[in-house]
Amino acid sequence: DAGITQSPRHKVTETGTPVTLRCHQTENHRYMYWYRQDPGHGLRLIHYSYGVKDTDKGEVSDGYSVSRSKTEDFLLTLESATSSQTSVYFCAISGTSQETQYFGPGTRLLVL
């Protein structure tokens, strides 16, 4: 298994509070991605990174920001959580644009 961990694995928070999810890799891969999974929608790309300090928006980026200050960590921040952001969040990594994306175990977030 690719060395990807996500923390926390579960989180319950209240509307309006900030939340940061962490993705950590030990593979030294260049590309990192954040997806959210919702019933009936499959997975949708939120943001991705193609290097340290290099990030870009995905399909559903509104309400989310990311940061990557070192190769191994990619942070996803919800500045002010809303109930519509209740979801399961997956991080993925890949070495090149053609290589397989390896997914982390996921973070289950509930916004009350």
Next chain:
Amino acid sequence: AQSVTQLDSQVPVFEEAPVELRCNYSSSVSVYLFWYVQYPNQGLQLLLKYLSGSTLVESINGFEAEFNKSQTSFHLRKPSVHISDTAEYFCAVSGRGQGAQKLVFGQGTRLTINP
């Protein structure tokens, strides 16, 4: 931009029966195609992928998929399923030459194997 449609949200089959999970895509550029599998309470694992070359690709556990450019399809098949194949299956597409591999996923097909 790309989009993916998985035509069946749920597919129930009996053990040892054949199965086909359907996937159609649309794209204005050439694509890479993928099938991922998600077992209960786990992350996604790559099942197989088409990047180039032979249009028929196979996985190590007996699944195969065929890239059909004219029909814009990438259907997943297995001639004889096992209880352990019970999972959710996602078809995904990304555009070639776009830098990062920005996957666009279908809605998923839940495969249930009955004994």
